[in-house]
Amino acid sequence: MICINELKPLNDIFDTLEPPERNIPYNETDLEELRESIQMIITDFVENNIDYYKYEDFNDRVYEHTNEIMMNLYNNLIEVFEDINMYDFIMEGINIYFNLIGVPRSYKDSILTTPKKERNLAKHLDHLREIPQPQQRTDDWFQFRWNRITASSAWKILDSQASINQFIYGKCKPIDKSKYSKVNINSATHHGHKYEEVSVILYENMYNTKIEEFGCIPSAKCECIGASPDGINVKRSNPRFGRLLEIKNPVSREITGIPKKSYWIQMQIQMYVTELPECDFLETSFKAYESEEQFLEDGTFNKTKDGKQKGIVVCFNNGTEPIYKYPPINISQKNFDDWLEKTIEENTNLSWVCNTYWKLDSFSCILVPYNEKWMLSVIPKFKKIWDTILKERETGYEHRKPKSRKKKKITEENSENIVVVKVRTESFSNSLL
Template sequence: MTNFGIITDIMNNIINTLPTKKIKYEELIILKNNLINLYDKEIIEEIFNRLFIPNYNLNKKIIFTNGQNCFREFEDLYPDIQVSNDFIKLEKQFNKLKLLPQPEQRTKEWFIYRYNRITASDTAAAIDCNPYETVEEFILKKCDPNHPFRDNDAVYHGKKYEPIATMLYEHIYNTRVFEFGALPSDKYIFLGASPDGICSKYTLDNKFSSKFGTMLEIKCPVTREIITRGEIIDDICPYYYYCQIQQQLECCELDICDFWQCKISEYNNKNEFMLDTCSECINTENTNSHSISIDNKLKKGIILEFYPKHFKPEFDKDIIKWKSKYIYPKRLDLSIEQYNNWILKILDEYHNLYPDIHEKYYFNRIIYWKLDKSHNVSIPRNIPFLEKIIPILEITWSKVVYYRKNKDKLDELKDIVKKRKKYVKINANYKINNYLLTDKIKFLNNNFKLSSKYNSQESDIEEYSLFVT
């Protein structure tokens, strides 16, 4: 029994009025046109694509349970569902987050938001526990309002396949993930988070989701190995990502985050895509590498790539593919025939369906991707850990504010960065330790008064003025 509201009503109407014998093509077209006169054409097209197999017989074997064959394009038409009393508080928090103003990425508002906060992706650097960026480098970056956001192959790959990874997660765990942008902390105004998504109360087939309120953090590594067994911290989840997840949970006041990793690669051509049975795909979860079974249709798929019509490098070694746009199917459980129909539809109609892409981009190629490996582990909010690092984050933010007001002292930081890099280079066994948790910021000059509070609107306004002047 489906719970798709008006879509369910239309499907039942079709099934109840059809003869049991094979349907003639002409009869099917008449029925479809009659329904299009009553309902939205796109809805009727999608219903007929689900209900009828190529020889126009009613597909009596079609399954809508557990999120299969669902109508992702028309979820807004689904009826609402009620949560039990146990989830009312969580629903209020989820709705509160949805209503927060969320600036679009790389807009002026988005840059201001990031400039005035330690965002979760910088948490490890801000407590000096990121092997790729020292705390001094982080402070220097935050003191430069024009600090460039430079793409690279790893960042590009992650952005490109994040929507696919999200849909994979939704299909496997039968949950609808809502996207969220830049979310500020209520409690600590100098902190912010940008989770990859949060599970809603809905399953794909519009029932209550057991994943409701679970935050999603996605990683699609290119070279880093996905570890599927061992301790969560450092084994499965690198420490710098663990710090990021904890700050995100704190800012959003949620209790669980699924750390979802997908190793995704690309076929060289369509023939490889067609012939691959995906028998080597590995899918696991938890800390014991528990194997999970997923539909083979989810293990490979297609996206469409569009290049900018006018490419202008933003920095040295910038390349055109990093500026690409992609069009993704609404769901991943498509047959080959459905994929082919989707490609034809998009290429024929994307000037209407995606006018922004059509205006500034041109179609470049069809990309055939495959899932090589996936792993999921649930990470709980760690209050004692947060109680240790938040005072350090506050000290680091105080340093940022100090150096913004005393830019003549920034050379001190630059010298420290050089010395630390030299130390790392000379000492091959050097590893950034968590000394900061006990000794605070050793490398910085503490001969200035630290404000007791930086979680006030006044300090936020002051930092904003520093940005715009």
Template sequence: MSNATDTQINRQINREINRQINREINRQINREMDLYILKHIDRLDGLCCGDIDTFDSNDVCGFTMNDVKKRASEIKEYRKELDVLLQLPLMKQRTEEWYEARKTRLTASDLYDAIKGNNVSIKLAKKKANIVVDTINYNGIPALKWGTMFEPMATRCYSQKMNDIAIHDFGLVCDTENEHFGASPDGINELGIMLEIKCPYSRKIEDGVIPEKYKMQIQGQLAVCKLKECDYIECVFKSLDSVEEYLALDCDDGNGNDIKHGVIAEYYNSKGEYVYYYSEANRTPKECVDDICGGCDNINPDKSLKFSKYTYWRLDEMIIQRVVFNAKAWETIVPKINAFWESVEEYKSLPLLPIETGMKKYMFVKDDD
């Protein structure tokens, strides 16, 4: 290999290293600024933008007060939209009402598949038209079960990392500009930043990489909620093999940071649907075991539920990436949503035929997520 080639490769490596360093520096600065504004959040709502100069600048680190003023003005607008959303009737996720509402509209989680224009899009349109029987047992898919079980713990870990920021829960939010579109955000924090949470079952996560399907989902959710920013959160949880291994867990990562951990008690009902109970945060492994494993009568008031198992877990990795709404790109997506729903209406108008069984294979990102 020539010296020129070696030099070129070294330059490429250095550029990539610098890019990663700059991305992390910018992310840290942005997070610190958001945390600074969070510290003054009670004052922010009552101030006009000019009054933001009255914030204490002594604890500002890494950015100017002009930066703070600009960011505070953005957050103020985000919180106005959040207040509007909080006035909407809550349609909790995975309830019968939620499932029924999803039948009459495309949702952001299916947006990527809907506008691809292939066999997956056709099957999805038939499903929405109610001429295809969805034969998937979603409770039996390990990746979906894993993600549902750990989503509340991912939300908790994110909140703790963001100085215990409050997270507001939402069910299905219907698009005010399109009656056949909606979204179910995983949460919105008190700064008005949306959350999209993924807890991969086996897929490797990588900083700087967001699967295209999830990018599209986030854009749809931001559009429906009229928000501008989303934290895309990926968490890798490890299920420990035994209670003994969990009790022996060293909760210090060696860098002065606490390792997040806990216990989940799993129950199921007569329909095979799972219900989860979680140990409290900021407790030792022994306290978590005593609370969950030693108090089944207290944690499970519904005696119709049957016990399944305990899951002892620790958080191995969490990556948070900020995604910004792209208004121009969204303008190109809206006509595709309308075209998809036109195809749904066309399928509805077909003569009644024997029910077609379809949707046999669930489309995951990469492997199992």
């Protein structure tokens, strides 16, 4: 028997130990084959589901499909590659595909692409300028729009049957000019109109460019389609020369940098009609100050305390509708006062209404490239719907009219579930005193 005090002292050998070599069951060739498999799955999905490009979650759909295939068909391989991050491999594959092979739905910002000198852009823009344009809100203008699928409403044709019916019904019924004469200054549409010029000024200032409007342009390839881009970059020395610009000024919608389905479709049609391959999608969110005092107290005349852009929109009225005037960006307070006085003197036919003091709350500008394969895949759908419109203008379209909901009749069986509440209102004013 050995006593514990008779044992020899132990030596610390921890630092001398080396882990055994791990027997990794795969090599670099296996990883390359895994990458190739992922690329094949992505390519197959995109090419066979070209219509999915229109969806806002298109990239998520590509990932989810690829991941599902990898998990189901390559389950044994997943166990072999258990120490690698499959998410990273799939995302790497998606990035490679859309950078080198396929057309991305959109980019993360307004990147500059490699210039393609396939034609004279200046000459092409001159051609677009020469296209006859009916004066806005004239009979010819109404007819022009009534007889075409416009880019802003084309998404309805690629939506539900209810949306298709609504679109056909709207194109068949007589033109309602009255809706263009009504102005609701509190509507989201008017908000976008009011700040659109501010967005253009900010864009021009940020990218040192010039934006020009081109009106409603008919397609030279499909006569039933037309588009009215917000503008086109026309500064020849700018690398964005010839790039379209589409502007959205949401009131409450969160700006994510990913175009909604309807907006993405709108831009694709604009590029198809103008034959220009790129469009900057600009989203700006403006917040109005409650007063001039609040505006002046927040930072400087041009920037908020937290560095956001500030400015002023001056509202006049011509007796029918509001007319907006926009001072130069980053103008000083003194120069603004001089500008306002001069603007009022030059517009004696207008009545000054108010100044709107704003700050830029959010700004996003991304590049959306033209997707020819997607566009060619939907042209037959547009033509089919347009043929239906032309036919039903002659044969009748009332069956397309949205059905009104019928009010539920009160019967003896359900009358006992009705609760009648009587409210006395004559004393409300007294109770608030």
